[in-house]
Amino acid sequence: MNEALWALGRGTGVVALLLLTVSVVLGIVTRSGRPLLGLPRFSVTLVHRNSSLLASVFLVIHIVSLFFDSYAQLRVVDFFVPFLGAAKPFWLGLGTLALDLMLAIIVTSLLRRWIGRRVFRVVHWFTYALWPVALAHSIGNGSDGTSVWFLALALASVVLVAVAVAWRVSANFIEFGNARKGETR
Amino acid sequence: MSRERRPAATLHIDWTLCDGRGLCTELLPERLARDEWGYPLARDGSGGDVPLAASQLEAARDAVALCPRLALTLRKD
Numbered sequence: 001m002n003e004a005l006w007a008l009g010r011g012t013g014v015v016a017l018l019l020l021t022v023s024v025v026l027g028i029v030t031r032s033g034r035p036l037l038g039l040p041r042f043s044v045t046l047v048h049r050n051s052s053l054l055a056s057v058f059l060v061i062h063i064v065s066l067f068f069d070s071y072a073q074l075r076v077v078d079f080f081v082p083f084l085g086a087a088k089p090f091w092l093g094l095g096t097l098a099l100d101l102m103l104a105i106i107v108t109s110l111l112r113r114w115i116g117r118r119v120f121r122v123v124h125w126f127t128y129a130l131w132p133v134a135l136a137h138s139i140g141n142g143s144d145g146t147s148v149w150f151l152a153l154a155l156a157s158v159v160l161v162a163v164a165v166a167w168r169v170s171a172n173f174i175e176f177g178n179a180r181k182g183e184t185r
Numbered sequence: 186m187s188r189e190r191r192p193a194a195t196l197h198i199d200w201t202l203c204d205g206r207g208l209c210t211e212l213l214p215e216r217l218a219r220d221e222w223g224y225p226l227a228r229d230g231s232g233g234d235v236p237l238a239a240s241q242l243e244a245a246r247d248a249v250a251l252c253p254r255l256a257l258t259l260r261k262d
């Protein structure tokens with residue numbers, strides 16, 4: 001039973017991280033207001049939203065399965081308060097931190113119509129902290145964290161996000177950006 | 186006015202919020218075009234309050250939910 005829980009906890013953690021990477025990259029890319037690889041803008045936004053919601057589902061399974069796994073020695077307080085863990089408190093703490101950020105971002109996203117745009121935007125910016133923290137947690141805490149296949153995946157994710165961020169801050173990022181600045185194309 | 190022509194609802198665009206990201210123009214191509222800066226423009230010249238036929242309500246609801254700037258509201262007439 002423990003083996004199964006542990007395997008489930010590992011697998012779902014990896015999937016959650018990959019879904020999060022997809023969501024982060026699409027979130028950055030869709031900010032440009034452009035369609036992506038033939039996907040219309042609203043589809044990009046939908047995939048962005050749904051991949052993060054799916055990531056939270058996997059995150060819940062990840063946490064619950066490891067809670068019932070005796071190796072991980074998780075307590076309820078470790079869900080919410082970082083760096084108190086019995087095993088690898090620092091790396092586990094990063095996971096807790098990521099969960100707290102994720103909760104804040106998901107809740108404010110679902111409620112954005114009611115809490116107002118400013119709160120939604122400010123909290124959504126925390127994603128730039130959430131993603132690296134989650135990645136560090138998976139490398140430092142995961143039993144596969146330092147295996148070659150996982151590091152290769154992690155590296156590919158970092159490259160993807162870095163490319164998206166580089167494009168985000170580049171001059172030609174915003175569609176119609178030139179027209180809006182009154183420049184000739 | 187014939188039945189089909191009477192608007193079922195109005196889509197209100199708040200220009201102070203809109204950033205011209207073009208999602209609504211994709212979802213409601215029969216109603217909205219984009220100006221030369223990418224901002225949505227009612228095809229019938231109705232400005233910021235776009236009348237919708239019943240068949241466009243579904244797409245309009247999606248646009249309201251997905252507009253990244255929360256610039257759209259749907260008003261039932």
Ligand code: SF4
Pocket residue numbers: 198202203204205206207208209210223224225251252253254255256257
């Ligand atoms: S989806 Fe929203 S931000 Fe984008 S063009 Fe339409 S109203 Fe403006």
